[in-house]
Amino acid sequence: EAGVTQSPTHLIKTRGQQATLRCSPISGHTSVYWYQQALGLGLQFLLWYDEGEERNRGNFPPRFSGRQFPNYSSELNVNALELEDSALYLCASSFPTGHNQPQHFGDGTRLSIL
Amino acid sequence: DQQVKQNSPSLSVQEGRISILNCDYTNSMFDYFLWYKKYPAEGPTFLISISSIKDKNEDGRFTVFLNKSAKHLSLHIVPSQPGDSAVYFCAASEGNYGQNFVFGPGTRLSVLP
Numbered sequence: 359e360a361g362v363t364q365s366p367t368h369l370i371k372t373r374g375q376q377a378t379l380r381c382s383p384i385s386g387h388t389s390v391y392w393y394q395q396a397l398g399l400g401l402q403f404l405l406w407y408d409e410g411e412e413r414n415r416g417n418f419p420p421r422f423s424g425r426q427f428p429n430y431s432s433e434l435n436v437n438a439l440e441l442e443d444s445a446l447y448l449c450a451s452s453f454p455t456g457h458n459q460p461q462h463f464g465d466g467t468r469l470s471i472l
Numbered sequence: 473d474q475q476v477k478q479n480s481p482s483l484s485v486q487e488g489r490i491s492i493l494n495c496d497y498t499n500s501m502f503d504y505f506l507w508y509k510k511y512p513a514e515g516p517t518f519l520i521s522i523s524s525i526k527d528k529n530e531d532g533r534f535t536v537f538l539n540k541s542a543k544h545l546s547l548h549i550v551p552s553q554p555g556d557s558a559v560y561f562c563a564a565s566e567g568n569y570g571q572n573f574v575f576g577p578g579t580r581l582s583v584l585p
Contacts, residue, residue: 362515391573400561401516401575414572448515458504458523458565461573463515 360385362464364449370470371439379434379467383451389413390432391452391461392424396445404447407432408454436469444471475499476564478576487585491549495562495576498543502564506573507536507547510559519560520547552583 363382371377383390392404403416407426415422421437430451436443446468450461477496485491493507503524508516522529522536522545529536535548549556562576 393575400577401563401573403572403574406572416572450515458521460506460518460521462518463508465513465515 362449362451362462364447364464364467366467367465368468368470370472372472373439373441375439377436377439377443377469379436379447379449379469381432381434381449381451381464383430383432383449384462386453387451387462388430388454389452389459389461390426390430391450392432392434393448393450394418394445395448395466396442401448405434439471441471443469445469474577475502476562476574476576478560478562478579480579481577482580482582484582484584485552487554487583488551491547491552491556491581491583493547493549493560493562493579493581495545495547496543497545497564497574499564499566499574500543501566502574504565505536505538505545506563507534508561508563508575509556510561510578516561549581552581554583554585557581557583 365380389408393401406414424434426432446466448466450463452459452461506521507519510516520534538545559578559580561578563573565573
């Protein structure tokens, strides 16, 4: 069974640019989650998508947005990039909520802002 | 304010001995708890979970204990192996809807041969 896949592995941008990160969930998983892990910090919840809808978002500004496609894959978009956006962005997927389900993570996209 | 705390940034254990990783939480509404392991350059890997209706869950060498009154959980690894060396994250969520896992900062476990 293929795990959660994320692309690209690394992304280098400059301040003010826009970044798009992609995630494909495990087959059968309809929920996709995005997390940010800045250097030396834990995982911070960003966004949760389920059945194409944004269900919840963490304490991040609106320039962090995303979407989920009919095949349940997802994109995370970060506009007007700032230096502090440099971090590892992790995507996770799970079976539909309503039951206690673990989230399964991809290996992340390392975003570096120059 | 950190809702999930892992007060030990690092832990070293001899191979074959028990590793005990601790986690404390402040939100009494949390009812589902998980442990993840993370190697460098990889995403976190799910290890074991426990719901608040239990106080212990075991899976092979890994056992998680939950003390709801103390808002404390721990992960026991017996016996510890060098391949267990990684960063371990504790996570918690509230309710059946909206699995916004709150993660602790992690504990780096080093298992020495």
